[in-house]
Amino acid sequence: MEVCALPEPLVRMQYGTEPCEKNVLALTVVTAAGDIIHVGSKARKSSAGYYLARLFVGSEGTLGVITEITLKLYPLPEAISAATCHFPSVQDAVRAVISIIQYGIPVARVELVDESAIAAINQYDKLTLKEVPTLFFEFHGSTLGVQEQAEIAQQICLEQHGDGFEWSAHPEDRTKLWQARHNAYFACLQRQAGSRILNTDICVPISKLAQCIDHAAGHLKSSRLKSALLGHVGDGNFHALISIDPSSPEDMADAERLNALIVKDGLRAGGTCTGEHGVGRHKIQFMKQEHDLGALEIMRVIKNALDLENVLNPGKVLLI
Amino acid sequence: MEVCALPEPLVRMQYGTEPCEKNVLALTVVTAAGDIIHVGSKARKSSAGYYLARLFVGSEGTLGVITEITLKLYPLPEAISAATCHFPSVQDAVRAVISIIQYGIPVARVELVDESAIAAINQYDKLTLKEVPTLFFEFHGSTLGVQEQAEIAQQICLEQHGDGFEWSAHPEDRTKLWQARHNAYFACLQRQAGSRILNTDICVPISKLAQCIDHAAGHLKSSRLKSALLGHVGDGNFHALISIDPSSPEDMADAERLNALIVKDGLRAGGTCTGEHGVGRHKIQFMKQEHDLGALEIMRVIKNALDLENVLNPGKVLLI
Numbered sequence: 001m002e003v004c005a006l007p008e009p010l011v012r013m014q015y016g017t018e019p020c021e022k023n024v025l026a027l028t029v030v031t032a033a034g035d036i037i038h039v040g041s042k043a044r045k046s047s048a049g050y051y052l053a054r055l056f057v058g059s060e061g062t063l064g065v066i067t068e069i070t071l072k073l074y075p076l077p078e079a080i081s082a083a084t085c086h087f088p089s090v091q092d093a094v095r096a097v098i099s100i101i102q103y104g105i106p107v108a109r110v111e112l113v114d115e116s117a118i119a120a121i122n123q124y125d126k127l128t129l130k131e132v133p134t135l136f137f138e139f140h141g142s143t144l145g146v147q148e149q150a151e152i153a154q155q156i157c158l159e160q161h162g163d164g165f166e167w168s169a170h171p172e173d174r175t176k177l178w179q180a181r182h183n184a185y186f187a188c189l190q191r192q193a194g195s196r197i198l199n200t201d202i203c204v205p206i207s208k209l210a211q212c213i214d215h216a217a218g219h220l221k222s223s224r225l226k227s228a229l230l231g232h233v234g235d236g237n238f239h240a241l242i243s244i245d246p247s248s249p250e251d252m253a254d255a256e257r258l259n260a261l262i263v264k265d266g267l268r269a270g271g272t273c274t275g276e277h278g279v280g281r282h283k284i285q286f287m288k289q290e291h292d293l294g295a296l297e298i299m300r301v302i303k304n305a306l307d308l309e310n311v312l313n314p315g316k317v318l319l320i
Numbered sequence: 321m322e323v324c325a326l327p328e329p330l331v332r333m334q335y336g337t338e339p340c341e342k343n344v345l346a347l348t349v350v351t352a353a354g355d356i357i358h359v360g361s362k363a364r365k366s367s368a369g370y371y372l373a374r375l376f377v378g379s380e381g382t383l384g385v386i387t388e389i390t391l392k393l394y395p396l397p398e399a400i401s402a403a404t405c406h407f408p409s410v411q412d413a414v415r416a417v418i419s420i421i422q423y424g425i426p427v428a429r430v431e432l433v434d435e436s437a438i439a440a441i442n443q444y445d446k447l448t449l450k451e452v453p454t455l456f457f458e459f460h461g462s463t464l465g466v467q468e469q470a471e472i473a474q475q476i477c478l479e480q481h482g483d484g485f486e487w488s489a490h491p492e493d494r495t496k497l498w499q500a501r502h503n504a505y506f507a508c509l510q511r512q513a514g515s516r517i518l519n520t521d522i523c524v525p526i527s528k529l530a531q532c533i534d535h536a537a538g539h540l541k542s543s544r545l546k547s548a549l550l551g552h553v554g555d556g557n558f559h560a561l562i563s564i565d566p567s568s569p570e571d572m573a574d575a576e577r578l579n580a581l582i583v584k585d586g587l588r589a590g591g592t593c594t595g596e597h598g599v600g601r602h603k604i605q606f607m608k609q610e611h612d613l614g615a616l617e618i619m620r621v622i623k624n625a626l627d628l629e630n631v632l633n634p635g636k637v638l639l640i
Contacts, residue, residue, distance in 0.1 A: 037614030046592035294357030
């Protein structure tokens with residue numbers, strides 16, 4: 001959990017479908033010794049030796065400093081459709097997403113925005129969106145394909161008590177449908193003068209997502225701090241945005257307590273203490289609960305072997 | 321390059337679309353010290369510490385022995401269509417695949433089988449397939465979607481001089497269309513009594529695939545050894561199956577020479593010396609050409625740190 005007043009990081013460019021690391025083909029890395037090394041190639045797959053690219057990606061600068069990245073590119077889809085749908089509860093919304101994924105629909109993006117975030121967006125954008133848990137979808141494919149995907153998603157949403165399903169394949173309408181989601185972070189940041197956001201995320205097995213979101217929402221609602229939930233629900237990953245006055249130790253303590261409650265519940269559910277944000281300093285305390293001691297020891301051995309003098313981003317990720 | 325009389329390994333269960341490692345969520349691993357460790361979780365993504373699962377996968381048992389694997393599961397698609405198409409040359413076939421991918425069609429599988437392999441299949445299965453380079457496709461999606469994908473692929477194949485495009489969404493017909501591809505390995509193994517297959521693979525940037533296959537095909541044709549080319553062309557990955565008499569040092573030497581020519585051309589094209597098969601002992605010699613010295617040194621440091629006494633599959637992957 002890092003205090004963060006910036007927009008969402010690049011790693012989230014592909015919401016709610018697949019981890020982005022799979023798109024990293026090659027890296028240039030500066031090692032602890034100051035050597036410049038190249039790992040990976042432009043080949044889409046390789047089994048020639050240890051896959052160092054994936055070791056450096058996500059190591060938060062503790063194993064080397066990444067200075068160049070070669071990414072895999074994708075063609076633009078022939079057609080895109082977008083949709084939104086309201087739900088009486090986050091559980092209903094999550095159940096709809098699970099059914100849609102199980103049906104085999106290749107959802108390109110699916111995002112959950114809770115009622116609190118929608119209220120903040122209404123205030124920020126001067127909109128009158130229904131203040132209930134809302135799903136935002138995007139489908140990629142052929143012209144017929146994206147229509148069909150949207151229509152099947154609509155049927156499934158209705159079965160899970162969704163209402164007000166709207167969809168469009170026209171660029172202007174798609175942008176309008178997704179605008180609320182794109183502004184969610186800034187809307188939450190703006191609703192309290194001088195506030196900052198403590199933004200924490202966990203990722204859990206999708207079968208446990210509804211119960212974990214429910215647990216998190218319960219604690220957030222019972223807190224005096226303003227908060228919102230945003231979910232990359234196709235991945236089992238969700239974010240709690242907690243508004244704090246950065247000069248208030250009480251706010252910080254309360255936000256930390258909420259963070260710990262959410263993370264520990266995610267770990268009990270077999271998940272991870274962070275899906276996207278990383279460990280930094282604030283989540284080091286949860287590493288022991290998430291990983292078994294042997295795995296943590298392997299991480300320490302690798303860190304020590306590659307950075308003997310602990311000069312690379314010291315104090316982050318691992319307690320050495 | 322390993323002498324191999326076995327069917328194709330499990331890692332190739334998902335032909336020609338994406339590397340399979342992305343489907344590994346968690347592992348149980350026995351370390352060099354004999355400790356049993358668990359890495360990863362059932363969460364679909366995590367940024368909590370170093371991603372050890374991807375380090376162990378593909379390390380060929382040199383960093384630990386994998387004893388349990390947790391895989392990501394996918395729903396069966398609503399509909400599947402399969403197609404085959406003949407081409408006057410492998411270049412035309414590869415160009416068709418590149419155009420189809422660039423068009424944005426989410427091809428589930430696409431395989432190239434060259435004329436030599438088709439001849440072997442005809443002999444093995446008593447078929448009368450046209451002995452020319454042939455593409456085998458599979459498309460996943462909705463009923464309408466798979467029809468549309470097959471039809472667009474057909475148009476693109478025709479533009480690239482393909483002919484005899486056949487497609488079907490019926491299970492029996494699909495199986496029949498793909499039967500030749502599934503039997504290719506055994507057909508090549510059977511065409512020379514007592515022979516074994518030296519099966520080498522490389523993976524190159526897709527933009528270089530046609531020229532690398534052309535280069536490989538030229539050398540294979542000019543050899544006295546029987547051979548065939550099979551390509552997971554959607555990935556830029558292809559395999560050369562070279563028939564040898566395992567008791568003949570001349571056959572072994574010739575096969576090694578062909579392997580070296582194919583691999584070195586792939587490396588010149590910015591590719592990897594092995595896309596799927598791994599390094600083992602035979603491809604250690606190419607590691608220096610593929611990786612820069614700094615990257616190889618990082619691999620060695622990791623190997624030494626995790627297996628100080630070099631007890632885990634010694635002599636494989638790296639020259640320690």
